[in-house]
Amino acid sequence: MAIDKFVTVESSCVPLPIENVDTDQIIPARFLKATTKEGFGDNLFRDWRYDKAGNPKEDFVLNQSTYSGEILVAGKNFGSGSSREHAAWAVYGYGFKVVVSSFFADIFKNNALNNGLLPVQVSDAFLDKLFVEIEKDPKTIVKVDLENETISIPSENVSEKFEINAYKKECLINGYDDIDYLISIKDKIEAWEKENAK
């Protein structure tokens, strides 16, 4: 099972200027009863998005047509909490290809990368700039170039390099997943097991 190939993203953004967005907000526990990977996008930020009766909350950004796009811009420490990969499925399933923040929780970052969702970590200053520009013009286009490891706001002529592990970058660009790699080194694993029989 490979992942979707990541191609350069040029899109408007959805701003979520909230810090410490945790996995219980991204996808509440009651939606983890599913046994497949489908449909999680519908429940992304469920309890911030809909009230008890299931009506969209007007003040939540996903319910405002002003903002749209494939890039989610979030406050620092995005994805803290649970190891539930369902959180990454929800973000990706909704239609985001990139999440931008000044800080990511480890497990979420890993889960995102394993699903073709690119977490881009930027400086506090760049994150602020993004929020400011998006507020001024909700249709601001942001470009995320994985090959060149650069995120930019073309209209403002500003850009920043972001860090990405070389192996993960290769996987994202080519749509490889870790299982394919591990299966390819089956012999090494078997040899290690023999040598370290426990």
Place this chain on the structure above:
Amino acid sequence: MAGKTLFDKIWDSHVVDNVEGGPSVLYIDRHFIHEVTSPQAFAGMNERGVKARRPEKTVATADHNIPTIDQHLPIQEELSRFQVNKLKENAEEHGIELYGLNHPYNGIVHVIGPELGITQPNMTIVCGDSHTSTHGAFGTIAFGIGTSEVEMVLTTQCLMQSRPKTMRINIEGELKEGVVSKDIILYIISQISTSGATGYFVEYAGSAIRSLSMEARMTICNMSIEMGARGGLIAPDETTFEYVKGREFAPTGEEWEKKLAEWKKLPSDPDAVFDKELTYKAEDIEPMITYGTNPGMGVGITQNVPTLDSIESSSQNSFKKSLEYMDYNPGDAMIGKKVDYVFVGSCTNGRIEDLRMFTDFVKGKKKADNVEVWIVPGSKQVEKQAEDEGLVKILEDAGFVMRQPGCSACLAMNEDKIPEGKYAVSTSNRNFEGRQGPGARTMLASPLTAAAAALTGVVTDPRTLL
């Protein structure tokens, strides 16, 4: 060359391969699975037409999605029933041992591993659950993984992981009366924040840590994830060996002696260097309680909710949002705050010592009328032991009822949900918005602090009732 840390020793001895400029391939000794994070992994394997590679190194349990009463009856909720049955099907198909509902070894995954002696020093242990860090208390590299990684481990018994940095947190001195291991970890997180250890694997050390029992150490390692750490571990010592010896799946005879010799070599070398080192005094720690919506938003119980000006300006919006959700104000005292529910349980504090702590505290007294209390043992073995020790009788006399094992109200996937707007003092590990039910308001605390609240109906310093 500097000495190695405990983490280095375990990591290095489990590396199968290194990807140039990339992650290491780590061999996994024990893989725990449960009903919530495994179905899509098995589906992926079925698509590939492969079976679990090392079923004998895999242990399954049903814990997150099960009811904590009437477990002898079929699960009422359709999706839950389906998911729990799916695990049974998958375990059977792949030859994996399942301690399912009503099995004498059933329970919360991070409670049963250690109590069965499956968790042993020097292992790499993973599970599709972030509190897998619990097993680090035995001197293991144990951490939570996502469902894709569950599939990876089932398929190959290996995982690709970037090597984290190392941090040592020393707690020196002696804990004061009424202060227990839960307070230590809540204190640490309040000091360094929920992202303070992101990118690190933490080793807990120091005289206060050494003096703790295994169950108390598990409470601390359990919440390592709440400060962003990949995992947390404690060097094995006599306390560890005593605990493991004689357990169901612990090594015996010659094998035991061989393992013991191996385990004794694990502690960090005296000249080992950590990427970061912090030290705290045990005497500075009071019973803790959280007031906000992440585990770092906690204070000593006699202290007040922070004032706005004491919060960094970039974090003030989040702080205000959090207090709005809890309906608290900056500067509020925590003592005296209304309590509607008390939850005792979870992989953090659902073991026999936690139940003993709670029971001793309430013995001969009466539950407050205005509080609903859920006491949920961490496993069937803990439940049985509580009965055998007479704890259940003491609890009943005080007006408390013990339920059956499961994750229960910690994440409220089952029916044990705290209603909207209600306040719960909980011995679990997360107080995020809606964690214990939509609109639920959680205050994290130790079993002692929970017991005090259960007797008085308000947030109470347990030391005043000792």
